[in-house]
Amino acid sequence: MSPEKRDRVQIEEGLIKGISDIAVKSGRKISLDTRLSDIGLDSFMLVEIFVMIEKGMGIKLMESDIKKGDLETIRSLAAYVHSKM
Numbered sequence: 001m002s003p004e005k006r007d008r009v010q011i012e013e014g015l016i017k018g019i020s021d022i023a024v025k026s027g028r029k030i031s032l033d034t035r036l037s038d039i040g041l042d043s044f045m046l047v048e049i050f051v052m053i054e055k056g057m058g059i060k061l062m063e064s065d066i067k068k069g070d071l072e073t074i075r076s077l078a079a080y081v082h083s084k085m
Helices: 003-022 043-057 074-083
Strands: none
Touching (some): 003 043
């Protein structure tokens, strides 16, 4: 597996675990293709997710850089995070 692919997989796995912890109240099994709206994503959860990403992955997210499509699924969020590394 290439280093780039390995990085992306690590990001995806980290997001699944972190978002599962944050969205535990949804009771849903979370996968890469889970739509964030389906787990009840609200502004508070979004802030928690951003903090988790910034602390865990050492990057600074700018809300103004994120497009609606970046927040559709965990896969699209992982692609966005990967692009910022």
